[in-house]
Each structure stands twice: as structure tokens, then as C-alpha cells.
Amino acid sequence: xxxxxKINETRDFLTxxxxxxxxxxxxxxxxxxxxxxxxxNAVVLDYADIPNWGRSTVxxxxxxxxxxxxxxxxxxxxxxxxxxxxxxxxxLVTFPVRIMKALGCQGVLVTNAAGxxxxxxxTLMTISDHINFTGRNPLIGxxxxxxxxxxxxxxxxxxxxxxxxxxxxxxxxxxxxxxxxYIGVSGPSxxxxxxIRAFKTMGADAVGMSTVPEVIVAAHSGLNVLGxxxxxNHAAGFQDELNHDExxxxxxxxxxxxxxxxxxxLAEL
Ligand code: HPA
Numbered sequence: 001x002x003x004x005x006k007i008n009e010t011r012d013f014l015t016x017x018x019x020x021x022x023x024x025x026x027x028x029x030x031x032x033x034x035x036x037x038x039x040x041n042a043v044v045l046d047y048a049d050i051p052n053w054g055r056s057t058v059x060x061x062x063x064x065x066x067x068x069x070x071x072x073x074x075x076x077x078x079x080x081x082x083x084x085x086x087x088x089x090x091x092l093v094t095f096p097v098r099i100m101k102a103l104g105c106q107g108v109l110v111t112n113a114a115g116x117x118x119x120x121x122x123t124l125m126t127i128s129d130h131i132n133f134t135g136r137n138p139l140i141g142x143x144x145x146x147x148x149x150x151x152x153x154x155x156x157x158x159x160x161x162x163x164x165x166x167x168x169x170x171x172x173x174x175x176x177x178x179x180x181x182y183i184g185v186s187g188p189s190x191x192x193x194x195x196i197r198a199f200k201t202m203g204a205d206a207v208g209m210s211t212v213p214e215v216i217v218a219a220h221s222g223l224n225v226l227g228x229x230x231x232x233n234h235a236a237g238f239q240d241e242l243n244h245d246e247x248x249x250x251x252x253x254x255x256x257x258x259x260x261x262x263x264x265x266l267a268e269l
Pocket of ligand 1: 232
């Protein structure tokens with residue numbers, strides 16, 4: 001089956017399950033999936049039951065698709081995303097974004113845990129722009145003309161309006177919200193200190209192993225994107241050592257602010 005046929009099949013399946021006219025897609029990163037539990041009038045689907053869908057294998061990623069009402073908006077939330085480092089193709093990693101577009105979403109909120117280059121653990125950061133350092137591009141292969149052009153512009157991949165709204169909302173709530181450039185790597189090894197020094201020189205403020213493929217596919221099809229990174233650790237070389245447990249622990253600490261922020265932003269978009 002072609003990618004387009006798969007997209008259509010999955011879209012039709014989800015529509016039949018009651019996933020109707022979502023306004024926003026939510027991609028919830030490591031430890032941030034709890035937000036989906038607040039969705040009301042929810043249709044909850046296990047990834048395993050959705051045709052053409054991937055599987056989630058990382059601790060802290062639940063593996064459920066949740067559709068319903070959040071902050072007065074119709075949302076389609078991914079509790080646990082697919083990573084390239086799990087051995088997934090980029091078609092699979094970005095498939096949920098294709099589906100969000102096919103179902104008629106106007107925007108996607110993409111969240112992640114990231115290492116801070118400059119910013120410290122506990123920081124919430126809107127992504128102003130990214131550097132694709134994965135060595136791959138999810139749009140390689142046949143172009144889906146009905147989604148977007150062969151050579152899509154990436155100048156405004158992260159919506160200025162959405163970012164402005166996010167910062168206004170954060171100010172109102174008294175939540176500190178920074179902004180910066182996210183550099184996306186493949187993982188799964190964390191970076192070396194030399195790589196982080198290089199990334200700093202390149203203008204990166206945060207580093208992570210997700211988001212970039214999804215945002216490229218979103219931008220291709222004209223979806224508005226708000227990217228939010230939860231900085232969980234100082235990137236390599238700025239602290240003694242890195243481990244996933246710390247990433248989970250810091251996410252745990254900042255997730256209340258994160259949840260309040262996302263809900264309040266959704267209401268205003
Ligand atoms: N590097 C890459 N990905 C990450 C990090 C990091 O330091 N922290 C959380 N995700």
C-alpha cells in the first residue's frame with residue numbers, strides 16, 4: 001500500500017471511531033502524556049488497534065491516541081510518539097502528523113524533553129526554529145502533492161502567532177517561558193561534550209531526539225506549529241553525566257506548569 005493509501009485508510013478508520021474534525025493535534029513527549037488524561041468526552045484508542053500505526057517502546061510513553069475536548073477545543077492527542085532511534089522509518093514517525101492534517105487540524109502542538117545548551121533543567125522553552133542534525137529528511141521519496149510542494153519553505157515552520165500567544169498566556173499565568181532554537185539529533189546515545197560545544201556555536205539552545213521530523217512534515221502541509229521543550233538536564237559537558245531517569249524526574253517536576261500552559265494556550269489559539 002502506498003503512503004497515501006495508508007493515510008486515507010487510517011483517516012477513515014479514525015473517523016468511523018468518532019474522531020471528527022479535530023482542531024489541534026497534540027504530540028506529547030517523554031513524561032508529558034498525562035495531559036491527555038484531562039481530555040473530556042474522550043475516544044481512547046490503543047496504538048495496537050489503529051491500522052498503519054506505530055508502537056511506542058520508551059518508558060514514559062503510553063501508546064494511546066486520545067481524541068476529545070480540552071480547554072474548549074477538539075484535540076487529537078498522541079500519548080507517546082514514535083522515534084527514529086527505535087528503528088522506525090520516518091514515514092512512521094511522522095504518520096500521526098499526516099493524519100492530523102488529513103482529519104482537518106489547523107495546528108499541532110509538539111512537545112518534548114530536551115537537553116539545555118544554556119538553559120537549565122526545569123526551563124520551559126518555545127521553539128523559535130530548529131536545526132535538522134539528524135542527517136535525514138522525512139520528505140525524501142515521492143512527494144504527496146495533495147499535502148504540499150516538493151520543496152517546502154521552512155522559514156516560518158514555528159508559527160509566530162502561536163508563539164506570541166504562548167508567551168502572553170505564560171505571562172498571565174506567571175509561568176516562566178523562554179524561547180530558543182532546538183537542534184534535532186537521531187539519538188539514542190546522548191551527545192558528546194564536543195558535539196554540544198559545536199551545537200552551541202551553531203546557535204542551538206536545546207537538543208533532543210524528536211520533533212524535527214514531525215515539524216518538517218507539518219510545515220510541508222501548512223499546519224501551524226507550536227513547539228514546546230521541557231529542558232530536563234544540562235546537555236553533555238555542562239553536567240557530570242546524563243541519564244534517562246533524571247530526564248523523567250525533572251519532567252515530573254515541571255509537568256504541572258506544562259499542563260496549565262498548554263491548556264491555557266489551546267483556549268487562546
Ligand atoms: N540530549 C538529547 N535528548 C535529550 C536530552 C539531551 O541531553 N535530554 C532529554 N532529551
